[in-house]
Amino acid sequence: MDRIRVALVDDHHVVRRGVRAFLESFADISVVGEAASAEEAFEKLEPWQADVVLMDLLLPGGMDGISATQRLHELGEKPRVVALTAYMDDARVTAALRAGAIGYVRKDALPEVLLEAVRAAGRGQLFLDSFAAEAVLNDSGVGNELTPREREVLLLVARGMSNRQIADALTVGDETVKSHVTAVLGKLGLSQRGQVALWALKHGWVGLDELVE
Amino acid sequence: MDRIRVALVDDHHVVRRGVRAFLESFADISVVGEAASAEEAFEKLEPWQADVVLMDLLLPGGMDGISATQRLHELGEKPRVVALTAYMDDARVTAALRAGAIGYVRKDALPEVLLEAVRAAGRGQLFLDSFAAEAVLNDSGVGNELTPREREVLLLVARGMSNRQIADALTVGDETVKSHVTAVLGKLGLSQRGQVALWALKHGWVGLDELVE
DNA sequence: CAGAAATTCCCCTGCGCGGGGGATGTCCGC
DNA sequence: GCGGACATCCCCCGCGCAGGGGAATTTCTG
Structure with a gap:
């Protein structure tokens, strides 16, 4: 079986390098590219041919991670998006899932959870960490009842x-x-x-x- | 020469694992421990015997990274603190340095910069990334004129x-x-x-x- | 078409707050 | 001792705003 092609989108270079080092220590995963912003990610999308995009939702510049996820999702089956974010708030989780993310992992989750999320995304399966799953239940659509x-x-x-x-x-x-x-x-x-x-x-x-x- | 003993304090487990993987790929560095909060860091301080503590300033719980840096600094020569943080704002940089940090690196800096900061801290030398150095100049002591x-x-x-x-x-x-x-x-x-x-x-x-x- | 939802505008009341004064007493440093 | 910073309390004015009503219009939906 081919290795899962993963691309990282995060504005923190140190975090990207770290996550890359972590993920590449597993034989079934290959990190094929990095981007520091949503715009850069779309530029490099073609050569990457990524199966999974690991996306930080808190991005600098014009486009945030939610919008980027939305646009990636509209492109078709691949790449699938796993959201990776520092702060957990119920609204953001559901927003990401509505935008088409297939996974959601907090940065303070166990790294093994991230690994599992990437593998699940590679198989096209939904994966939420326990906090994210709870958030979906908690979220009463805050702000969505606004006109x-x-x-x-x-x-x-x-x-x-x-x-x-x-x-x-x-x-x-x-x-x-x-x-x-x-x-x-x-x-x-x-x-x-x-x-x-x-x-x-x-x-x-x-x-x-x-x-x- | 002995390897530099580094401890990581960051509430994001994924980031810790990643940075650990990155730093340990260098022969002169050894990551001797991790903590998810300032409190946990002080509990584990003894067994670590760390030369350098890589500290995220944005920590959950009662004690933030600035206060933790202050307390570590008051303990004596070691461990030395390198601040590693996502957001750059001039006041926080100077606050960290006033609290006794010997280095300051942004998470969006090149990983090599982080590496250099850790090595400099191991030698007891001050190291600021270019943004932090600029911040020191920019900061006019905002908020310090308050009683x-x-x-x-x-x-x-x-x-x-x-x-x-x-x-x-x-x-x-x-x-x-x-x-x-x-x-x-x-x-x-x-x-x-x-x-x-x-x-x-x-x-x-x-x-x-x-x-x- | 009928009803609901959304948007627009209006009235009234009372309090919080920003901006402008000033006054008093303490403590510290030159 | 004398100035200066600090903390405390006082008065006045006027606007902004929350909360309580109601009502007209358009737009969407069943």
Whole structure:
């Protein structure tokens, strides 16, 4: 049987080299390439001919790991995506799976779990580590009950804009914005707009870089 | 010459295993232990007899990497600490160095840079990657012009507490808290208390876990 | 078509908070 | 001792915003 061709997408060079060293110590796995960003991954996709892409969801640059997973999934059967991420939050797990990831492993999982996930992905089988599996159960689709307009408002609120500023940005009345904000706070179970930024951060709606400066 | 005894402290098991695999491929380095938290590291400190501790600054649990570095440094000459962290922000670099770290490497640096940092630390020499060196220059000591009391207030504001709640927590009047908050906002160049949480997060004063839930 | 959902706008109330003053007492260092 | 930093508390003003109503419009869906 041919070896599983794995490509690594992670912005941390040290982590890539480390994971490569780990995975290549197994005879049935071959690491065929690395990329530090989603954009770089798509450039190198052709020569890789990878069976499995090990994708960090927290990526710098324009495209995050979820979007990249989505696009890879739309390309067809291969490569299959295994999400590898530091932080575990229920929403991100389900988001990754919705985007077409076939596996999900935390960076603090046992390395053997990662190995198993890669092998499962090579066989086309779903694999979630225990935390991810639990997350799927826990996740009540947080944020998904928001309407499109409410999501827009959410992002602007998270950026620290006032109702008036949001109203101008969306060219609607500030009373309208107030309605949306109230709806968002209610659906998210928050009581102050200041918490919205942290909520958005924790649930992967925005990155820290987008919020500060 | 004896091999450099290195211990790894990082909450991501996959990363630990990977870095271990990478470092152990060099004959002059021996990885003598691993820990997933600062607390675990101090428990295992004795048997390790490590020359160098490779420390992730972003650690779960009660003690973060900065505090752990500080305590290790107070123990004496060894082990020396090399900080290894994902995010680069000027304040965190200088905080780590003030705490006694002898090296600083980003996870997205070339693995060879990490190798060089470990070897330099083994010789007792300072080593910063290019980004860290730049950070030292850039850092104007952000947040250091705050008084102790203002720092206390800062942390509570970041946690989303109201002036009244903070006043109760510190057993002072709410007018007093208002004065401190105003001072903090002024010194930090912010205009809304909601931005304080993000500022604190970005500059390493608190972790995301401490802020949400 | 009928109903639901989404979006828009409006009224009112009360509190939190940012910005502007200032005052008092303590402690430390020059 | 005298200045300066720090911490504490006080007053005023005005805006922003959460929470409570309601209502009109369009758009989607059954």
